[in-house]
Amino acid sequence: MATRDRTQQHPLWTTPAVEALRAAPHTKVSEIDTKATPGFAGNKTDGEYMLEERGAVLSALQEMLYANGRSGDKRSVLLILQGMDTAGKGGMVRHVIGQVDPQGVDHTAFGVPTPEEKRHHYLWRINKALPRGGQLGVFDRSHYEDVLVVRVHNLVPPEVWGGRYQEINQFERELVYNGTTLVKVAMFVSLGEQKRRLAERLARRDKHWKYNPDDVTERALWPQYQEAYQAMLDRTSTDHAPWYVVPCDRKWYSRLAVTELMIDALSRLELDWPSAEYDIEVEKQRLARS
Ligand code: AMP
Ligand code: MG
Numbered sequence: 001m002a003t004r005d006r007t008q009q010h011p012l013w014t015t016p017a018v019e020a021l022r023a024a025p026h027t028k029v030s031e032i033d034t035k036a037t038p039g040f041a042g043n044k045t046d047g048e049y050m051l052e053e054r055g056a057v058l059s060a061l062q063e064m065l066y067a068n069g070r071s072g073d074k075r076s077v078l079l080i081l082q083g084m085d086t087a088g089k090g091g092m093v094r095h096v097i098g099q100v101d102p103q104g105v106d107h108t109a110f111g112v113p114t115p116e117e118k119r120h121h122y123l124w125r126i127n128k129a130l131p132r133g134g135q136l137g138v139f140d141r142s143h144y145e146d147v148l149v150v151r152v153h154n155l156v157p158p159e160v161w162g163g164r165y166q167e168i169n170q171f172e173r174e175l176v177y178n179g180t181t182l183v184k185v186a187m188f189v190s191l192g193e194q195k196r197r198l199a200e201r202l203a204r205r206d207k208h209w210k211y212n213p214d215d216v217t218e219r220a221l222w223p224q225y226q227e228a229y230q231a232m233l234d235r236t237s238t239d240h241a242p243w244y245v246v247p248c249d250r251k252w253y254s255r256l257a258v259t260e261l262m263i264d265a266l267s268r269l270e271l272d273w274p275s276a277e278y279d280i281e282v283e284k285q286r287l288a289r290s
Contacts, residue, residue: 010054012046015039017260023186023243029230034190035249040256047252054259055099061266062136064273066104069134071274075179077265078130078137079258082144082232083187084225085215086197087248088255089140092187095255096262097138106131109140122146122164123171131180136262143168147232152224165235172241181265182241185258186233187248191222 009016020039040047065077079097081089097105108129117125123143131137147168151161172182189197201211218225237243244261248254 012042013039014041017257018264021244023233023237023245027233029226032188034188034247036247037253044252047256051256058259058263059100062100062104064271066134067274074133076131076133076135077181080139080142080184086194087187087189088251096258104136106135107138148228151228152221168236169238176240183261183265184243185246186243187246189248193249
């Protein structure tokens with residue numbers, strides 16, 4: 001099938017992104033080299049060039065997913081982006097997901113729960129935002145905030161957030177069972193790179209809107225966040241929904257890597273164009289006579 005050729009790995013990928021980035025039992029958050037480019041032997045110029053080329057492949061696959069959804073296929077793909085402030089979640093949406101037709105994209109950013117959301121179970125707002133058949137869902141933050149920020153700030157007692165890991169695994173198992181492929185991306189920047197990016201937000205008028213004074217307060221809690229991210233990887237990277245650990249100091253790499261993860265996820269659906277539900281020859285003749 002044509003898509004198979006188009007989804008083949010480029011030689012600059014010495015190890016496919018799905019293999020190079022998949023969280024392993026020995027993955028240590030404190031030891032992640034955030035400047036590294038796992039599996040990729042090329043440089044920034046190669047990476048930026050390839051992003052465009054691979055973006056076209058991603059776009060074609062996404063269109064096929066959308067077309068199948070229109071024909072009743074219930075399957076969907078959901079990209080979950082988790083990462084500290086300045087990790088580049090917004091840029092990932094713009095530069096990776098921005099390569100595909102927005103009609104088929106269902107994007108949700110999760111902030112501090114609204115008063116209404118607070119009255120419900122933490123998965124309530126997640127359930128409402130799940131992609132329908134044929135859609136490519138994108139979560140900028142997710143239910144994982146409920147074991148990250150919530151854990152670090154003791155927003156609920158430990159016995160409450162402690163039970164959520166299992167609950168999340170169960171929740172995701174059902175999602176996968178019901179036809180949603182999850183692509184869980186944990187984005188990591190270094191403390192130093194975060195400082196540089198926050199400084200840039202302060203230095204540029206067009207970036208002031210992205211700066212939040214609380215981000216500096218949160219920097220003091222870096223070790224606690226690392227611990228929470230470690231627990232998240234240890235306890236919620238499952239066979240049905242593994243985590244991918246993406247170093248994000250080099251934006252060109254992280255964007256290319258996530259493009260590859262998405263191409264892989266969509267390829268696994270083995271999509272094809274839905275066949276016509278009408279007689280093509282008859283329609284050609286009708287059209288010619290019209
Ligand atoms: P941003 O992504 O920069 O717009 O920031 C969103 C903020 O909402 C972050 O500080 C998150 O930690 C916070 N947030 C997201 N989900 C939750 C949650 N469930 N409980 C508390 N804070 C949350
Ligand atoms: Mg922010």
